[in-house]
Amino acid sequence: xxxxxxxxxxxxxxxxxxxxxxxxxxxxxxxxxxxxxxxxxxxxxxxxxxxxxxxxxxxxxxxxxxxxxxxxxxxxxxxxxxxxxxxxxxxxxxxxxxxxxxxxxxxxxxxxxxxxxxxxxxxxxxxxxxxxxxxxxxxxxxxxxxxxxxxxxxxxxxxxxxxxxxxxxxxxxxxxxxxxxxxxxxxxxxxxxxxxxxxxxxxxxxxxxxxxxxxxxxxxxxxxxxxxxxxxxxxxxxxxxxxxxxxxxxxxxxxxxxxxxxxxxxxxxxxxxxxxxxxxxxxxxxxxxxxxxxxxxxxxxxxxxxxxxxxxxxxxxxxxxxxxxxxxxxxxxxxxxxxxxxxxxxxxxxxxxxxxxxxxxxxxxxxxxxxxx
Numbered sequence: 001x002x003x004x005x006x007x008x009x010x011x012x013x014x015x016x017x018x019x020x021x022x023x024x025x026x027x028x029x030x031x032x033x034x035x036x037x038x039x040x041x042x043x044x045x046x047x048x049x050x051x052x053x054x055x056x057x058x059x060x061x062x063x064x065x066x067x068x069x070x071x072x073x074x075x076x077x078x079x080x081x082x083x084x085x086x087x088x089x090x091x092x093x094x095x096x097x098x099x100x101x102x103x104x105x106x107x108x109x110x111x112x113x114x115x116x117x118x119x120x121x122x123x124x125x126x127x128x129x130x131x132x133x134x135x136x137x138x139x140x141x142x143x144x145x146x147x148x149x150x151x152x153x154x155x156x157x158x159x160x161x162x163x164x165x166x167x168x169x170x171x172x173x174x175x176x177x178x179x180x181x182x183x184x185x186x187x188x189x190x191x192x193x194x195x196x197x198x199x200x201x202x203x204x205x206x207x208x209x210x211x212x213x214x215x216x217x218x219x220x221x222x223x224x225x226x227x228x229x230x231x232x233x234x235x236x237x238x239x240x241x242x243x244x245x246x247x248x249x250x251x252x253x254x255x256x257x258x259x260x261x262x263x264x265x266x267x268x269x270x271x272x273x274x275x276x277x278x279x280x281x282x283x284x285x286x287x288x289x290x291x292x293x294x295x296x297x298x299x300x301x302x303x304x305x306x307x308x309x310x311x312x313x314x315x316x317x318x319x320x321x322x323x324x325x326x327x328x329x330x331x332x333x334x335x336x337x338x339x340x341x342x343x344x345x346x347x348x349x350x351x352x353x354x355x356x357x358x359x360x361x362x363x364x365x366x367x368x369x370x371x372x373x
Contacts, residue, residue: 025311032315037159039322042198044070048164063164067157081237084230088256098259186333193329201322204289205239212236212281216249219273223266225257235274239281241317242305246281250274295346296324 024031044066051062088095163170171191178187217232225231235249250271257266296304304324308316324344331341 021311028312032312032319033155034159035319035323036315037156037163039198039202039319040070040156041160041163042195043202044160045164045199059165063161066164067160070160071157080230081234084227084234088252095255095259099255102258102264190329190333193333194326197325197329198322201325204286207289208281208286209233209236209239211285212239212277215277215280216274219277220253220270223257223269223273224261225253225266225270226260227256231256241314242301242321244317246274246278296321296328296344297346300324300344 047066047069048059048062051057051065052059057065171188174187174191213229213233213236215232216235217229220228220232231249231253234252235246238245238249241248253274254267254270257270258264261267301321301324304320305317308320308323310316312319328341328344331337331344
């Protein structure tokens with residue numbers, strides 16, 4: 001028997017999903033800024049709520065103030081990052097010459113150690129210094145593009161304003177779509193859960209970024225790397241790009257360590273510290289902070305990141321996890337789609353624990369209960 005307080009959703013066949021994916025690909029210039037606007041609207045909504053409730057300002061002015069605050073913070077952040085990266089680019093010739101010198105020194109050591117000539121290989125090999133000089137600005141442009149995936153900086157604030165100003169209007173629209181009273185109550189529940197999931201994801205993400213930035217910076221200070229806090233928090237900011245961002249963020253200070261220190265072990269130390277911090281972030285920091293509020297299993301996360309990167313590039317990688325978390329909320333509350341929500345979620349402990357260990361744990365629990373009785 002179908003539950004009365006759940007929304008029903010029927011699709012005829014797999015063609016529906018294919019059409020949706022195709023539409024999302026074609027409409028990328030429209031859809032991606034809208035999705036970023038929704039996420040950022042949720043991020044600044046506490047400011048809007050404070051201005052409306054505590055200061056009793058009207059909706060339009062409250063939304064406008066919140067958006068201006070966000071734009072100011074983003075501008076300061078990207079101005080600082082841009083100025084620091086410009087300094088790195090200005091020294092690209094020096095860094096390129098130093099890398100070429102390091103390469104030549106290692107080449108001579110290999111020739112002396114193994115008693116064979118690398119000249120023929122070197123002539124046909126990639127000239128590190130020249131390559132770095134020629135492409136350093138392009139590399140920095142790519143990193144800048146990866147960090148500025150907020151989309152069109154004019155459209156997104158406009159979208160945000162209307163999402164915040166018309167939020168009750170859009171909620172009433174959904175109420176009218178699902179006119180049944182029982183369905184209306186469930187739609188309100190879904191909207192509330194979606195807001196909570198996105199809010200927890202965003203607040204958890206920025207908290208994790210702060211902790212990771214501090215740990216990265218402390219590690220770089222320990223190694224004596226210049227601009228430690230900048231490189232530490234740049235790598236933390238690149239956590240917006242799951243899994244890949246931390247790799248990009250660690251390579252930059254590793255190269256700086258290689259060309260500014262007298263030993264290559266400093267660069268190895270940078271990679272080791274960032275890898276250790278990434279291990280802590282993935283296994284302890286993020287699970288503790290976000291908990292089960294954004295409960296997506298690792299396999300689903302990896303597949304979703306790959307799939308959305310194929311669909312929307314870097315923007316897709318950033319949007320993948322919040323989109324899949326939202327889909328899980330829909331699946332969990334729509335009749336017939338609960339199994340898919342279950343598939344996206346975290347498995348239960350007994351499903352991933354070795355059976356012998358699990359039986360032992362159960363047996364110990366039984367013995368403790370008997371001892372208490």
